[in-house]
């Protein structure tokens with residue numbers, strides 16, 4: 309649920325961005341008599357101030373964390389827990405599978421949203437404002453539903469089941485947009501729900517297979533591989549739209565999601581053939597945890613269960 313809340317807050321930001329940026333650009337254009345490109349630059353400069361705010365918040369958080377460490381005499385990692393970039397070589401294959409599911413899933417979401425406005429204008433004859441609204445709807449849904457869906461995962465566990473269902477839901481939504489003229493709000497609503505569910509089910513899998521002292525490195529690597537995928541797919545989808553149109557780019561997104569679904573099926577099979585940790589119910593997880601005596605430093609499931617077996 310914590311992850312759900314975090315996503316929800318991030319999505320409030322995305323929604324505000326969707327609603328505010330165009331009016332802000334128009335306002336600047338009307339107020340200051342400068343060429344369009346300069347109005348755009350000023351609007352982007354205003355937007356970039358949120359990055360400064362974000363940086364200041366991160367610095368404040370780091371300072372608070374250091375202070376808490378001193379006041380509470382928190383244990384520092386022992387010598388065996390020193391983090392090295394070269395540890396990446398020893399990350400389990402499961403980690404890489406999760407990372408590639410992240411890549412194939414999100415590359416069918418963010419580049420789609422980037423192209424979505426014109427897609428809705430062209431295919432469904434929406435006005436620019438209506439196209440913008442429907443395009444941003446997955447973020448609106450996510451900012452409202454992510455905490456509730458996170459709670460569902462907290463109550464049920466079974467993360468791989470929810471990941472599979474979310475990817476399937478997103479694939480069906482893209483197929484509706486590609487092959488039918490059914491009211492696109494239905495597809496976008498389903499995509500929004502699936503997208504909100506996926507984050508709370510998928511990202512915590514990394515914490516289940518990576519030791520706590522390497523978790524920052526693992527999440528950093530997953531995000532950087534994701535960003536590399538996003539950069540490549542954003543370029544490719546732009547090229548496909550220009551050369552073959554929106555139908556082909558929708559097919560491309562369906563292909564990426566099929567790959568994500570296939571990798572999830574492989575992960576699920578793999579997991580059930582080893583210790584089944586990634587798809588346990590909450591009851592099973594609690595039983596597993598009560599059979600172990602976890603130290604506060606080692607509260608992720610990998611440590612509680614000694615190792616994530618790769619055989």
Ligand SMILES: C[C@H](NC(=O)[C@@H](N)CCCCN)C(=O)O
Pocket residue numbers: 315318414418507511531534
């Ligand atoms: C949790 C996930 N976040 C990401 O995938 C980020 N690495 C990239 C966010 C980019 C948003 N335009 C999510 O948002 O579900």
